[in-house]
Amino acid sequence: xxxxxxxxxxxxxxxxxxxxxxxxxxxxxxxxxxxxxxxxxxxxxxxxxxxx
Amino acid sequence: xxxxxxxxxxxxxxxxxxxxxxxxxxxxxxxxxxxxxxxxxxxxxxxxxxxxxxxxxxxxxxxxxxxxxxxxxxxxxxxxxxxxxxxxxxxxxxxxxxxxxxxxxxxxxxxxxxxxxxxxxxxxxxxxxxxxxxxxxxxxxxxxxxxxxxxxxxxxxxxxxxxxxxxxxxxxxxxxxxxxxxxxxxxxxxxxxxxxxxxxxxxxxxxxxxxxxxxxxxxxxxxxxxxxxxxxxxxxxxxxxxx
Amino acid sequence: xxxxxxxxxxxxxxxxxxxxxxxxxxxxxxxxxxxxxxxxxxxxxxxxxxxxxxxxxxxxxxxxxxxxxxxxxxxxxxxxxxxxxxxxxxxxxxxxxxxxxxxxxxxxxxxxxxxxxxxxxxxxxxxxxxxxxxxxxxxxxxxxxxxxxxxxxxxxxxxxxxxxxxxxxxxxxxxxxxxxxxxxxxxxxxxxxxxxxxxxxxxxxxxxx
Amino acid sequence: xxxxxxxxxxxxxxxxxxxxxxxxxxxxxxxxxxxxxxxxxxxxxxxxxxxxxxxxxxxxxxxxxxxxxxxxxxxxxxxxxxxxxxxxxxxxxxxxxxxxxxxxxxxxxxxxxxxxxxxxxxxxxxxxxxxxxxxxxxxxxxxxxxxxxxxxxxxxxxxxxxxxxxxxxxxxxxxxxxxxxxxxxxxxxxxxxxxxxxxxxxxxxxxxxxxxxxxxxx
Numbered sequence: 001x002x003x004x005x006x007x008x009x010x011x012x013x014x015x016x017x018x019x020x021x022x023x024x025x026x027x028x029x030x031x032x033x034x035x036x037x038x039x040x041x042x043x044x045x046x047x048x049x050x051x052x
Numbered sequence: 053x054x055x056x057x058x059x060x061x062x063x064x065x066x067x068x069x070x071x072x073x074x075x076x077x078x079x080x081x082x083x084x085x086x087x088x089x090x091x092x093x094x095x096x097x098x099x100x101x102x103x104x105x106x107x108x109x110x111x112x113x114x115x116x117x118x119x120x121x122x123x124x125x126x127x128x129x130x131x132x133x134x135x136x137x138x139x140x141x142x143x144x145x146x147x148x149x150x151x152x153x154x155x156x157x158x159x160x161x162x163x164x165x166x167x168x169x170x171x172x173x174x175x176x177x178x179x180x181x182x183x184x185x186x187x188x189x190x191x192x193x194x195x196x197x198x199x200x201x202x203x204x205x206x207x208x209x210x211x212x213x214x215x216x217x218x219x220x221x222x223x224x225x226x227x228x229x230x231x232x233x234x235x236x237x238x239x240x241x242x243x244x245x246x247x248x249x250x251x252x253x254x255x256x257x258x259x260x261x262x263x264x265x266x267x268x269x270x271x272x273x274x275x276x277x278x279x280x281x282x283x284x285x286x287x288x289x290x291x292x293x294x295x
Numbered sequence: 296x297x298x299x300x301x302x303x304x305x306x307x308x309x310x311x312x313x314x315x316x317x318x319x320x321x322x323x324x325x326x327x328x329x330x331x332x333x334x335x336x337x338x339x340x341x342x343x344x345x346x347x348x349x350x351x352x353x354x355x356x357x358x359x360x361x362x363x364x365x366x367x368x369x370x371x372x373x374x375x376x377x378x379x380x381x382x383x384x385x386x387x388x389x390x391x392x393x394x395x396x397x398x399x400x401x402x403x404x405x406x407x408x409x410x411x412x413x414x415x416x417x418x419x420x421x422x423x424x425x426x427x428x429x430x431x432x433x434x435x436x437x438x439x440x441x442x443x444x445x446x447x448x449x450x451x452x453x454x455x456x457x458x459x460x461x462x463x464x465x466x467x468x469x470x471x472x473x474x475x476x477x478x479x480x481x482x483x484x485x486x487x488x489x490x491x492x493x494x495x496x497x498x499x500x501x502x503x504x
Numbered sequence: 505x506x507x508x509x510x511x512x513x514x515x516x517x518x519x520x521x522x523x524x525x526x527x528x529x530x531x532x533x534x535x536x537x538x539x540x541x542x543x544x545x546x547x548x549x550x551x552x553x554x555x556x557x558x559x560x561x562x563x564x565x566x567x568x569x570x571x572x573x574x575x576x577x578x579x580x581x582x583x584x585x586x587x588x589x590x591x592x593x594x595x596x597x598x599x600x601x602x603x604x605x606x607x608x609x610x611x612x613x614x615x616x617x618x619x620x621x622x623x624x625x626x627x628x629x630x631x632x633x634x635x636x637x638x639x640x641x642x643x644x645x646x647x648x649x650x651x652x653x654x655x656x657x658x659x660x661x662x663x664x665x666x667x668x669x670x671x672x673x674x675x676x677x678x679x680x681x682x683x684x685x686x687x688x689x690x691x692x693x694x695x696x697x698x699x700x701x702x703x704x705x706x707x708x709x710x711x712x713x714x715x716x717x718x719x720x721x722x
Contacts, residue, residue: 009101011166015159016086019108022158023082023265026151030272037279044286131717183671190668197658200317207654207718211668214650214714218672221706225675232682281318288318292504355585357720373591382582388521393514400510401590441586 060137060278067271074268081261088254102166107254109159111262112152113181119149119266120184123191124216127209136281137274139205142212144273146192148266153185176230180223187215201281304330305366306449306480307352312361314347321347322502325361329480329495331448334471336493337484339500345484346381348499349451352482353378367448372402377447379455383438387427391418391437394426395444402445412443416466431458439470450474452483465490507592508600515604518577529566530612536562537620548625555624556684560677562620563613563637564644568666570609571648574601575656575719584656584719594716599708602649602715603642610641617684626688633687639700640680646707647672653718675703 089107122145130138160178161171172178194211198204306329313323321344329335337345350356352363353376367375385394395409413422416436426434435458442450450471456464468491471481485493540558541551575598578584587597614637621629651669655661683696 009104009166011162012090012101012104015105015108015162016090018158018162019112019155022151022155026148026269029147030269030276034272034276034279037276037283041279041283041286044283044290048286048290183674186667186671190671193664193667194654197655197661197664202317203657210650210714210718211654214647214710215671217710218647218675221703222671222674225678229678229682285318292319350585353585353589355588374589376589378585378589380582380585382580382585384581384583384586386518386577386581386583388518393517397510397514398586400513401507401587401592403506 060140063137064275064278067275071268071271071275074264074271078261078265078268081257081264085254085258085261089258092254094250102163103251105159105163107258109156109163110255111259112156112159113177114259115262115266116149116152116156116181116184118263119145119152119270120188120216120219122270123149123188123212127212127216130205130209131213136205137278139201139209140274140277140281141270142209143195143205144277145270146188146195147273148269150185150188150192152262152266153181153188156181157185174230174233176223176227179226179230180219183222183226184219187219191215201284304332305364306331306333307482308362308364308366309352310362310364312348312351312363313359314344314351314356315359316344316347320504322499323359323504325499325502327497329449329482331478331480332475333495334475334481334483334491334493335495335497337482338496338498339503343499343503345499346453349378349453349482349484350380352376353451365449371448372404372445373447375447375449377442377445377450379438379442379450379452381453381457383434384441385426385429385434385437388425390423390425391429391440392422394437395440398441399444404445408444409440412440415443416440417462432460432463435459436463436466439467442470442474448479450479450481450483452481454484454486456489457486507590508596511587511592511597512600512604515601516607519605519608527612529570529609530616532569533562533566533613533616534620536565537623541624546625551625552627552688555621555626555688556681557677558624559617559620559637559684560640560681563641563680564670564673564677566613567610567641567644567648568662568669570605571645571652571665571669572655572662574605574649574652575715576652576661579656579719588720594719595712598649598653598715598719599646599712602645602711605649606642606645610645611638614638614641621688628688628690630687632693633684635697636680636683636687636700639697639704640676643676643700643704643707644673646704646711650711650714650718653715656719676700679703 085107089104123142126138126141126145129135130142157178160175160181164173164175165171191208191211195204195208198207307327309325309327311323312325314321321342325348327335337348339345347356351358354374355378365375391413392409395412396406399406399409413419416439418433418436418440421429421433426437429437435455439455455467455471459467468489471483471491474481482497483493537558540554544550544554575584578587578601588594614634617633617637618629618631621633626633648665648669650672651665654668655664658664679696679699683693683700686693686696
């Protein structure tokens with residue numbers, strides 16, 4: 001059983017890194033989109049009726 | 053009718069707690085799955101360590117197909133029920149499906165380099181995935197070409213369904229074409245080599261992890277889409293009352 | 296939905312119609328009945344939804360909610376609705392004659408009505424001229440000639456007088472009067488008042504939110 | 505029946521009178537075919553191997569040049585609204601428009617195939633070479649019609665239509681090129697034609713509903 005990471009193979013690492021980077025990018029994009037959308041909506045609610 | 057005013061409160065309140073849970077579970081499962089795949093899977097007799105690419109490539113392929121099916125089903129629901137939440141689901145699933153298809157293609161070509169010496173081999177599954185990505189990009193481009201959300205939703209839904217109907221035909225024709233032009237004795241990426249237990253379980257684990265990740269992304273994107281539409285609706289009401 | 300009995304005097308029954316454009320609600324709960332022989336004018340500020348309502352009654356737009364009931368005599372061609380919108384339906388290299396001939400054939404109507412209609416609208420000398428070289432008024436006359444070639448009981452007119460000269464406008468009044476006298480119904484969005492007095496007025500603005 | 509024929513005749517006359525209809529796609533197709541040998545070199549063996557694939561790719565590209573105008577021409581002048589009021593079913597109207605456009609733009613390309621085969625130094629050039637491109641071009645115009653109907657309301661939607669319908673052309677190119685290869689090299693053909701015809705029938709069965717739904721986009 002090969003315990004350690006089979007470092008010799010560049011391509012295995014490359015594909016995991018590529019997938020990781022793409023997923024991270026998607027996560028970042030989704031998170032910012034969500035935050036911005038919520039912020040814009042709250043801002044609008046603020047301006048419309050500041051009391052709540 | 054296009055119920056822009058259908059207030060998806062139930063959906064929003066339901067997914068509010070669900071989103072963090074799914075994100076954490078997905079992160080943990082993927083991390084564990086990847087470590088399991090890289091660290092503990094023995095070398096396969098033909099390909100040696102490069103088989104480990106399968107643990108990212110296959111889940112990405114399957115989940116991107118699941119994502120496209122989500123788009124197709126919600127497009128169908130939107131055309132029939134005209135409920136705006138179905139459209140939100142279809143629109144939100146598109147970028148995720150595109151990202152997963154992209155991952156599948158990149159890992160597929162990275163797998164090709166050590167195994168067959170070239171970054172792109174016209175393997176049937178990879179080629180079908182390529183055209184699936186094209187369909188998704190076309191869907192997103194079409195949607196962004198319309199100003200009004202209502203028209204974008206309807207046009208997108210129709211294109212998605214036409215794409216969904218054609219995808220099996222494309223897959224069949226590519227596989228048929230593949231048998232003509234592909235040299236025999238070609239190790240396909242997955243599937244036919246019957247996986248023994250120690251190869252199979254990490255694959256299942258990674259697959260479920262990717263599915264959960266898709267769920268988390270979908271819900272997050274849908275929530276931001278709902279916020280965006282509520283913002284635009286409220287803005288329109290404000291303009292109308294002040295004008 | 297369309298029921299083809301024409302015993303009832305009512306041409307159109309609009310029930311609780313609602314229209315949405317993008318995220319803004321144009322009008323809701325709009326009720327209106329239009330009888331045969333009646334001319335109703337649509338009133339309301341710009342953007343109130345007059346054109347939207349006309350296109351909705353013509354069946355070109357789906358209503359957000361609400362119901363439209365048509366009662367159209369059986370012998371009426373096609374859906375029994377003549378719609379005159381802002382765009383007049385003439386391709387650049389179509390001539391009045393070819394357009395009206397296609398229009399008649401499309402509805403299985405006899406072609407004999409084409410030449411009298413062209414003469415009536417004063418297009419005799421221009422019946423072979425391609426549309427790209429016709430003026431807006433002349434193209435409007437071709438659109439009006441369509442109503443004579445394929446007579447429909449219900450007329451939906453969106454600012455019919457626009458781009459017509461004085462002669463054209465009084466010709467329009469004549470055509471509308473004849474249509475009303477032959478028991479037709481007219482629903483028209485008017486930009487400025489016409490010589491022909493509408494028997495009823497529907498203020499779309501009253502149904503705005 | 506006479507009603508829909510009137511629309512068909514009108515579409516044909518206007519596409520013909522429009523002038524560019526007949527020659528643009530055929531010229532585009534011929535241009536692509538004539539350019540290839542300059543890039544690839546004129547050795548007979550190489551060119552004839554390339555011929556089927558290139559003919560079908562050129563067919564796809566040439567058809568894309570006119571797809572955008574199938575519905576846009578009528579939509580922008582309001583003629584489509586009038587046709588919707590004529591009581592004819594929208595599905596029938598869209599199919600008739602696509603077929604009229606195919607007759608003016610797609611058929612000439614199919615008829616040009618033997619010429620293209622000669623230029624590509626194919627071994628046996630028979631009139632049968634027209635068949636696969638004939639069936640393929642109908643399928644291409646039907647799926648292209650769906651793309652055109654989706655973008656009819658947009659300005660400058662040519663490139664967008666190309667992106668939307670490209671994946672739908674995959675089966676046509678695969679089966680068509682294979683069948684054309686059999687014909688050009690004198691082998692027995694016919695099996696491929698059935699697959700091509702199946703594609704055409706599938707397109708004929710599905711695309712009208714998609715097009716009609718798309719054009720009711722109000």
